[in-house]
Amino acid sequence: MTERAQAGPGRRTMLGAGAAVLGTAALGLAGGPADAAGNTAGKDSERHGGHGFRLDLPVPTVIGHRGTSGYRPEHTLGSYQLALDMGAHIVEQDLVPTRDGHLVCRHENDITATTDVADHPEFASRRTTKKVDGVSLTGWFTEDFTLAELKTLRAKERIPGTRQKNTLYDGRWEIPTFEEVLRWADREGRRRGRPVWLYVETKHPTYFRGLGLGLEEPLAKLLRRYNRHRKQSPLILQSFEPTSIQRLSRLVATPRVVLLSGAGERPWDFVTSGDPRTVADLVKPEGLKWMASFAQGIGPTLDLVIPKDSSGRLTAPTTLVKDAHAQGLVLHPYTMRNENSFLPADFRRGTDPNAYGDAFGAFRAYFATGIDGIFSDNPDTALLAAADHNAN
Secondary structure, eight states, rough: OOOOOOOOOOOOOESSSOOOOOOOOOOOOSSSSOOSSSSSOOOOEEBOOOOOOOEEOOOOOOOOOOOTTTEEEEEESSHHHHHHHHTTTEEEEEEEEEEEEEEEEEESOTTTTSSSSGGGGGGGGGGGEEEEEEEEEEEEEEGGSSSHHHHHHHHHHTTTTTTGGGGTTTTSSOEEEEEHHHHHHHHHHHTTOOEEEEEEEESHHHHHHHHHHHHHHHHHHHHHHOOSSSSSOOOOEESSSSHHHHHHHOOOOSOEEEEEEEOOOHHHHHHHHHOOHHHHHHHHHHHHHHHHHHHHHEEEEEHHHHHTTTTSSOOOOOHHHHHHHHTTTOOBBBOOOGGGSSOOOGGGOOOOSSSSHHHHHHHHHHHHHTOOOEEEEEEHHHHHHHHHHHHH
């Protein structure tokens, strides 16, 4: 966003390294998105830090994961619009490139499961096997298509066996470019009288740079074009590769978050560069301090916040929230979904893996750790859970 006023009632302001919590969390954002009950008032909380970043966002922040992928095919304008209409505080995009260098919104460059590409005989010969970040995949990949060719495809539900109702919308939306999303966000921001926040991930940046399709430079160019390159811009950048975040930090001032997968895994840029550190090393105080030198937050998998036992039940929380906050880092872990198959065993209900379990119970457990926000496929559920949390 452009320069904004100091946080007033109902705002929670988060800044970078050296943060200290000076109040209690609030959901309401004065003059901003109402909570699930239609309220905007809340308690005040402010976080200060040495980087001077000011992110005016409610806490817990609800991030629409790939839009509203619990209700619409992911990474479509329909999914993004529903997330915004539901009241999600931020809407997420994942970016991959086309052969001619355009950035499009897909969770993966393999579009086999998320588009109707297999139904297009003219593209049958494009089906191939590739190794992406060390994993062999067979399908169709965005980097083998021009933007014009991708625009002939239509999006579909990625997991139709689990989300059968979402298949109703198969074929309705095309693959959006990131520039189209920026234009959409600007239109919606003008209509609503407040900025629309975006959460933007660079996918497989080392892999694509090796193909001559580096993500960071064209992304930074678009951010500057749409005035989202500043410290106070309503946009957060994210990547599982720390070096991508470091590269972006040299190109734009937009806030940045390092994503963290399983404790025993290594970021792919570490694998290719010979860096021996694992995620378990990065979540130690020294690793967090290192990330705080170029990022304002982390996006850990929820298992790094509360591990599960061998039966899939939650155990005691780790010290990650406390340790990250001590370095001034905000925490936006991922991902909460309502279906039994995705919930900790403690909160599953009945025997149907596709039925909803006790998502509110799981949200309650995660919010109790002090996380600053959460990615959710079901933003409406997350907003109600955040309202419950702030009411207690």
